[in-house]
Amino acid sequence: QVQLVESGGGWVQAGGSLRLSCGVSGRTISGYAMAWFRQAPGREREFVAGIIRNSTRTYYADRVKGRFTISRDNAKNTLYLQMNSLKPDDTAVYYCAARINGGVGSSAGDYGYWGRGTQVTVTS
Numbered sequence: 001q002v003q004l005v006e007s008g009g010g011w012v013q014a015g016g017s018l019r020l021s022c023g024v025s026g027r028t029i030s031g032y033a034m035a036w037f038r039q040a041p042g043r044e045r046e047f048v049a050g051i052i053r054n055s056t057r058t059y060y061a062d063r064v065k066g067r068f069t070i071s072r073d074n075a076k077n078t079l080y081l082q083m084n085s086l087k088p089d090d091t092a093v094y095y096c097a098a099r100i101n102g103g104v105g106s107s108a109g110d111y112g113y114w115g116r117g118t119q120v121t122v123t124s
Contacts, residue, residue, distance in 0.1 A: 009118030022079040022096030038092035050104030
């Protein structure tokens with residue numbers, strides 16, 4: 001049973017930073033493409049960032065490019081999302097996701113494993 005658990009969310013003022021972590025148990029993440037998604041109230045879940053198995057390539061949504069950085073530590077079985085220059089529009093529940101087959105996809109349906117999410121609230 002693969003389990004993903006996010007942590008690191010919280011409240012922060014606009015312009016501040018947060019670092020999210022996603023710990024994975026039950027299977028090594030080295031075989032998975034991993035991603036972060038987010039969902040704000042009244043909105044669909046949207047792709048934020050993704051990283052391929054060996055970390056040599058990353059992908060970002062235009063809205064976060066240049067502000068967010070995705071990384072992974074396969075030895076620790078952990079995925080990270082460093083978020084800088086946060087804006088109120090970044091407020092959402094952030095989810096990590098794992099995909100066994102295939103590369104990074106931007107659709108939630110591409111991923112078979114999900115965490116329960118961590119709330120990020122950015123105040124103005």
